[in-house]
Amino acid sequence: MFKFIAGRLVQSIFVMLFVGAIAFTLFQFVGDPVEQMVGQDTTQAERDELRERLGLNDPLIVQFARFAGNMATGDFGFSYQHKRPVSQLIAERLPATMELAGLSIILALMVGIPLGVYTGLHRYGVASKVIMTLSLIGVSLPTFLIGILFIYLFSVILGWLPSFGRGEVVNLGGWTTGFLTLSGWKAIILPAITLALFQMTLVMRLVRAEMLEVMRTDYIKFARARGISNRAVQFRHALKNTLVPVITIIGLQLGTVIAFAIITETVFQWPGMGRLFLQGIRAVDIPIMSAYLVMIAFFFVIINLIVDILYYVVDPRLRVDRAGGAN
Amino acid sequence: MRRRIITTAAMALALTMGASLQAAEAKELRWAFSSDTASLDPMGHNVTFTFSVLGNVYEGLVQRDADLKIQPALAEKWEIVEPNRWRFYLRKGVKFHNGNAFNADDVIFSYQRINNPDSNLRDRVAGVKEVVKVDDYTVDFITDQPNPILISQWESFFMMDKEWAEANGATVPTNLTKGIESFAGQNANGTGPFKITERTIDVRTVFEPNKEWWDKPTHNLTKVTMTPIQQAATRVAALLSGEIDMMFPAPLQDIDRINNNSGTRVISGPELRTIFLGFDQFREKALGTNTEKNPFKDVRVRKAIYQAIDIELIKSRIMRNLADPSSIMISPKLFPLADQIKRYPYDPEASKKLLAEAGYPNGFETRLDCTNDRYVNDAQICQAITAMLARVGIKLNMRAYPNAQYFADIARPKQDFALYLLGWTPSSFDSQNVLYNLMSSWDPAAARGGRVNYGDGTDPRIDEITNLVVTETDEAKRNQLILEAFKISHDKVFYVPLHQQAVVWAARDNVDLKQRADDQFHFRHVTIK
Numbered sequence: 001m002f003k004f005i006a007g008r009l010v011q012s013i014f015v016m017l018f019v020g021a022i023a024f025t026l027f028q029f030v031g032d033p034v035e036q037m038v039g040q041d042t043t044q045a046e047r048d049e050l051r052e053r054l055g056l057n058d059p060l061i062v063q064f065a066r067f068a069g070n071m072a073t074g075d076f077g078f079s080y081q082h083k084r085p086v087s088q089l090i091a092e093r094l095p096a097t098m099e100l101a102g103l104s105i106i107l108a109l110m111v112g113i114p115l116g117v118y119t120g121l122h123r124y125g126v127a128s129k130v131i132m133t134l135s136l137i138g139v140s141l142p143t144f145l146i147g148i149l150f151i152y153l154f155s156v157i158l159g160w161l162p163s164f165g166r167g168e169v170v171n172l173g174g175w176t177t178g179f180l181t182l183s184g185w186k187a188i189i190l191p192a193i194t195l196a197l198f199q200m201t202l203v204m205r206l207v208r209a210e211m212l213e214v215m216r217t218d219y220i221k222f223a224r225a226r227g228i229s230n231r232a233v234q235f236r237h238a239l240k241n242t243l244v245p246v247i248t249i250i251g252l253q254l255g256t257v258i259a260f261a262i263i264t265e266t267v268f269q270w271p272g273m274g275r276l277f278l279q280g281i282r283a284v285d286i287p288i289m290s291a292y293l294v295m296i297a298f299f300f301v302i303i304n305l306i307v308d309i310l311y312y313v314v315d316p317r318l319r320v321d322r323a324g325g326a327n
Numbered sequence: 328m329r330r331r332i333i334t335t336a337a338m339a340l341a342l343t344m345g346a347s348l349q350a351a352e353a354k355e356l357r358w359a360f361s362s363d364t365a366s367l368d369p370m371g372h373n374v375t376f377t378f379s380v381l382g383n384v385y386e387g388l389v390q391r392d393a394d395l396k397i398q399p400a401l402a403e404k405w406e407i408v409e410p411n412r413w414r415f416y417l418r419k420g421v422k423f424h425n426g427n428a429f430n431a432d433d434v435i436f437s438y439q440r441i442n443n444p445d446s447n448l449r450d451r452v453a454g455v456k457e458v459v460k461v462d463d464y465t466v467d468f469i470t471d472q473p474n475p476i477l478i479s480q481w482e483s484f485f486m487m488d489k490e491w492a493e494a495n496g497a498t499v500p501t502n503l504t505k506g507i508e509s510f511a512g513q514n515a516n517g518t519g520p521f522k523i524t525e526r527t528i529d530v531r532t533v534f535e536p537n538k539e540w541w542d543k544p545t546h547n548l549t550k551v552t553m554t555p556i557q558q559a560a561t562r563v564a565a566l567l568s569g570e571i572d573m574m575f576p577a578p579l580q581d582i583d584r585i586n587n588n589s590g591t592r593v594i595s596g597p598e599l600r601t602i603f604l605g606f607d608q609f610r611e612k613a614l615g616t617n618t619e620k621n622p623f624k625d626v627r628v629r630k631a632i633y634q635a636i637d638i639e640l641i642k643s644r645i646m647r648n649l650a651d652p653s654s655i656m657i658s659p660k661l662f663p664l665a666d667q668i669k670r671y672p673y674d675p676e677a678s679k680k681l682l683a684e685a686g687y688p689n690g691f692e693t694r695l696d697c698t699n700d701r702y703v704n705d706a707q708i709c710q711a712i713t714a715m716l717a718r719v720g721i722k723l724n725m726r727a728y729p730n731a732q733y734f735a736d737i738a739r740p741k742q743d744f745a746l747y748l749l750g751w752t753p754s755s756f757d758s759q760n761v762l763y764n765l766m767s768s769w770d771p772a773a774a775r776g777g778r779v780n781y782g783d784g785t786d787p788r789i790d791e792i793t794n795l796v797v798t799e800t801d802e803a804k805r806n807q808l809i810l811e812a813f814k815i816s817h818d819k820v821f822y823v824p825l826h827q828q829a830v831v832w833a834a835r836d837n838v839d840l841k842q843r844a845d846d847q848f849h850f851r852h853v854t855i856k
Contacts, residue, residue, distance in 0.1 A: 032735030038373065038447060044739070044774040046449065081365050082528070083501035084508055092528065148560050155568045163564045164359075164556050165530065269556045271530045279362065279557075282700075284731045 008308060012301040019297035020071060023290045024064050033080050033284040054080075067290065076291035081283040086291045090273060095176045096166055097265070097272035101257040103192040105250065108199035113246075115200075116207025117239060123212065131204075138201035147194045147267035154190060162187050164269035191268040195261055199253050206249060210242035244311070251307035255300045354549040354855055356838065358573040358848070359562055363529045363555040368512040369485035370440055370500045373447045378483040379847035380553065383534060384424075385485035385517030388415055388434070389478050393841035393852055395660070395756060397478065401429060401486050401518060407800075410473040417464040421541045423488040424515075424522040431460040436489035436498075438468075445500045451484045473798045475805070479755040491516045520544060520851045521551065529555055534850065547854045566591055566833055572855070573840065575832035575848065579647050579703065585833045595831045597651045599658045599844050600752040602702055604632070604712070604823040606745070609783035613745045615694035615724060622691060623745070623782075629820035630671065631681035632746075635719045636712055637673045638825060645707045649829035655813045657753060657761045658827050660844060664810045668817050670824075678719045690720020695746040696737060699727040702750045703828040709748055739769070742781050750828075751779070752845070758809045762793040766816055784821035788812070 034051050051057055055066065070077060076086035115135075119128040155163035167183030169176040178184025214220060215238055223233045262274030269275075273292065280288030364380040365372045382390075390400035399405075402415040421429040438458045441448050454474055459467040470477060492498050497511040515523045520540045525533035534551040536544065554571065556562040559578040565571045567588050577585060582593045606623035607613045613621040622628045638652040651659075652670060659665035682690060697709035706727035713723040723746070736743045753760035767777040768785035776793075777785070792812040799805040816822065830846050841852035 032731070032738075035731075035734040035738065042373065042447070042450065044778055049444070078508075083366055083368070083371055083512055089528075148564075151561060151564045155570070156564050159568055162570060163568055164561050164570070165554065267558055267561060269554075269558065269561055271527075275529070275557065282729075282731065 004312070005305075005309065008305050012305060015301055016294070016297060017068070020068055020290075020294055021064070023293040024067050033286055035284075071290070071294055077287040079280070079288050080285045081279070081288075082285075086287045089276060089288070090291060090295065091174070092176075093271060093273045093276050096178075096270060097258060097261055097274060099178060100188065100191055100195060100264070100270060100272060101254065101261055103188060104196035104199065104257055105254055107192060107196040108203050108253075109250065111196075112200045112203030113207050113239075116204040116242075117211055117234065119204065120208040120211025120215070121234060135201040135204055138197045141197075143194060143198070143263045144267050146197060147191070147264060150190045150194060151267070161190055163190075166271055191264050191270050194267070195257060195264045199250075199257060202253065203246065203250070206246055207239075207242055210245060211238060214238045214241050247310060248307055251303050251310070252300075255296070255303045258299055259296045354547055355552065356548050356550070356573065356850065356853055356855060357552045357554065357571045359554045359556040359565060359571050360575060360848075361555065361557055361559070361562065363532075366501070366512040367515045367523070367526070368497075368500055368509050369483075369487065369517075370443070370446045370448050371509065371512060375846060379849070380532075381485060381515070381517070382482070382519070382847060383521040383551075383850050384515045384519045384523060385487070386519045387481045387484045387486060388417075389481050391482045391756075391843075393843055393849075395844060397482075405478070408467070411470050413468045413470070413477055414461070415466045415468070417466065418541060419464055421518050422539050423491065423518055424537060424539075425488065425491055427488050427490050429486065429488070429518055430463045431466045432463075433486055433489050434458065434466045435460060436492065437484070437486045440487060440492070440498060440500065441484060443499050447500070448483065451480050473800065475798070475800045476755055476757050476759060479757050486518065487511070488516050520546070544851065545854075546851050548850060551850050563833075566835070569835070572838050573832065573834040573848075575830075575846070577831045577833040579649060579831065582647065582649075582831070590836050591833060592836055593831060593833045594840070594842050595649055595829045596842055596844060597658065597660070597827045598752075598830045598846060599661065599756070599827065600702070600750045601653055601656055601658060601827055602705075602708070602748065602750045602825045603653075603656060604636075604825065605747050605749060605782040606632075606784065606822075607742070607782055608821070609742075613693060614743065616745050617692045618687070622685065622687060622693070625685045626819055627681045627685040628687065629823075631678040631685070631719065632716065632721065633671050633820055633823045634674045634681070635678040635716050635721070636823065636825070637715055638670065639673070640715075641708055641711050642826060645704050645711055646826070646828065649703075649831060650826040651829075652826045653824040654817070656751070656765060656816065656822055656824050657758050657813075658844070661753065661756050662758050662806070662809065662813075664806050667810060668813060675719050682719060682721075687720070690722065692722040692724070693745045695723040695725045695748070696733065696744045697725065697727040697748045698730045698733045701730040701733070702748075703831075705748060708825070737781055739771075739778060739781065742783075744781070747781070749779075749781075756845075758813075759793065759796045762789065762796065762809070762812055766812065766821065767793040782821070784819065786815050786819065786821075789815055 033054070034047055034056070038047055038050065055063060074087060076090070078084065079086050079089055082089060115131055119131055122128050151163045154161045165187055166178050167187035168181040169178050169184060170180040178188055220233060220238060223237050261272060262278055264270065265272045265274040266278055276288060277292040279285070280292065360376060362376070364377045365374060366377065367381065369381050369385050386400045388400060388402035389397050392398050401418055401421060403418045405413060405415045408414045417429070417431060417434065423429060435458050438452060438455070440446065442452050454470045454472065455468055456471050457469045459469065461467055468477065492511065495510040497509045499509065501509040501512050518541070520537055520542070521534040522537050523532060524535045525531065532553045534553070536548060556565060556574070559581070562574045563578065563581045563585065566574050566585065577593055585591050585593050606629055607621065608623050610621050613623060616622065642648060642650045642652055654668045654670040655662065655665055657665070682688065695709055695713060697705055699706040709725050709727055713725045716723055735741070737747050751761065751765060764777060764779040766780060767790050769777045769780055769783065789812045792808045796805050796808050799808065830842060830844060832842055834840060837856045839854045839856065843849070
């Protein structure tokens with residue numbers, strides 16, 4: 001077990017270095033930050049001076065060494081556009097993104113799993129067919145379109161929910177939460193559903209496929225033969241066995257939801273990290289872009305590591321196989 | 328079931344109560360722009376929107392009214408006592424938001440701060456040698472040469488409180504490389520009609536009227552809330568649903584929707600920025616062009632391109648009539664003799680003839696570079712020009728890309744273009760800025776002159792006039808000189824001026840406001856009915 005985790009950790013470090021290198025190279029092509037920072041009338045001498053002070057004239061390898069060293073120590077530098085430490089900017093926006101991503105994943109599971117079980121069990125039912133068709137829409141409609149449709153329906157036409165922002169937030173020791181106010185809850189509904197829709201359909205289809213598979217296995221037949229109630233068979237025996245792949249997928253999807261909340265955050269003006277990143281791109285704010293990329297890579301690496309360990313813990317066969325493999 | 332009904336009823340009640348509550352205290356202005364102000368530091372960012380926001384909080388020695396005329400602000404009056412010496416008589420009894428009195432020391436401090444190497448606004452005081460305190464309420468600015476337009480850019484030269492800045496370690500603007508963050512970037516202490524009472528970056532900034540303001544307020548606001556909303560569609564939705572009272576910029580395609588919706592309207596007017604085409608006039612062989620010589624060195628080719636562009640069609644089809652075709656490289660609002668120059672008429676036949684005379688009877692192939700995220704419908708304008716020039720035989724390979732890369736490519740020293748589209752607003756609101764930056768010749772050794780004259784089309788007389796108008800104080804004579812320079816540029820077709828795009832705002836009908844042509848929104852002009 002220890003060896004397994006240690007191996008994973010070494011791999012993770014390589015992944016991080018690799019992402020760092022890619023991020024760094026990418027930024028050589030995104031444009032000139034100096035042009036974005038100065039005004040139109042700024043003289044050439046002042047531009048050159050700023051370029052020198054930002055270290056943009058140093059050799060690439062020196063710039064990369066400085067970049068990697070700073071990243072490793074958690075020093076993401078100063079945002080060119082906001083003129084504030086990037087780590088501080090990210091810390092301010094992290095709660096908004098985490099709450100949105102967390103609620104979306106919970107929504108996806110709470111709706112996706114029951115629907116998956118239902119459609120798996122009642123494969124030929126009319127309701128199942130309707131749900132499956134609707135889920136196709138969920139998978140294929142782009143997020144920004146769903147978001148804008150929601151805004152027009154629920155904000156402009158019906159006037160029920162706000163079209164933008166996070167509502168009132170309460171600050172709990174540096175973590176701002178919208179879960180303690182009514183306006184906060186109202187504000188999170190539309191973006192959370194928008195963001196959850198894709199994951200919801202994914203979970204549903206996954207659970208359904210697994211259910212179909214599991215229901216055909218011998219142990220379900222034996223369980224039935226033992227006279228165990230239908231309900232117990234379906235939920236205790238079958239569902240439990242479908243969950244191993246679901247855990248893996250959800251783990252990876254959590255990373256995706258955090259990383260790709262960008263579009264949802266932009267449509268709903270949700271003050272999270274994704275918007276920070278997008279603004280960073282527009283303004284060629286290299287410190288923000290690189291910090292975001294490296295941080296998201298870090299999330300993925302950590303989540304993957306946890307999923308690997310969970311997998312190892314949840315599925316006893318894996319442990320047996322490994323032991324057996326040593327022969 | 329019953330409980331659910333009760334909850335729903337309670338929620339509905341709460342919603343309606345909330346709505347009526349808002350109607351009762353209707354003096355709050357809630358508005359949105361597409362981004363947040365980058366900082367509250369008045370000397371950290373050379374960005375119009377930052378000046379627009381801070382102009383409600385800070386004030387300069389002079390200010391501009393809604394028609395952009397220079398008015399006294401913290402200086403009651405001023406005079407040029409010697410050609411190189413401007414004397415400002417400060418307003419007495421002015422207090423900063425923290426209660427400190429405003430006096431000559433604050434002016435000298437603000438000058439030193441804006442002239443700091445880390446300030447992005449040093450050009451505001453370029454040519455100022457020294458600032459001398461005469462007495463507590465009189466200050467002299469001494470320049471290295473006579474400068475009739477010294478104060479033209481001073482609306483954004485904001486006065487800061489010396490004691491406040493020193494007490495909070497904010498005497499220098501934020502230094503990026505040394506990692507010093509200025510206290511003034513997060514906090515504001517001006518003399519203006521509004522003070523900032525609450526700010527969460529990228530979420531909300533709340534302003535309240537300054538009851539101690541020296542001038543008589545013309546607004547009736549009790550509170551102003553600014554929210555950034557980046558997505559145009561969401562911004563429109565928030566206005567239509569009544570969550571905000573005012574927003575800008577309004578997207579052109581939603582204008583009808585906003586006007587047809589009851590309770591909202593669009594407010595538009597010409598902006599100061601001039602959109603134009605430039606040519607490579609310095610390379611022996613133009614980039615991406617299939618001709619032996621550089622065709623753009625020939626004035627006939629430049630004029631042929633000018634006359635092949637149907638500017639009225641661009642105005643009606645692409646700009647939805649929200650543009651004013653321009654004959655010169657500055658907004659007519661900023662130059663009184665603008666109507667003495669007329670555009671060359673749209674005439675494809677004349678254009679073909681000019682091309683034939685220049686030795687290109689069958690036209691040629693070249694490239695056109697554009698932004699796709701900087702000006703109103705910039706990429707569409709370039710597409711239209713591509714189609715129009717094709718009719719006279721010039722095949723354009725058009726490339727439209729984000730301004731972050733674009734500006735780095737077309738600017739010096741790369742100047743990677745054959746034809747390019749650009750926009751320019753003279754930040755001093757004066758023609759000299761246009762002559763200097765866009766038309767005079769660039770001196771790389773001294774890093775002076777037409778840095779933005781990327782095409783390097785130059786004329787010695789324009790250079791001469793550019794220097795003359797810096798020191799010419801007789802306005803009529805000065806305008807004649809400027810007209811002469813603009814005429815040379817027009818005759819030699821150094822540029823093809825296209826139009827001034829429109830400033831497009833949207834607001835609820837009960838919000839009365841004044842729109843400034845430089846896209847600044849000042850709450851002092853707002854009344855809510």
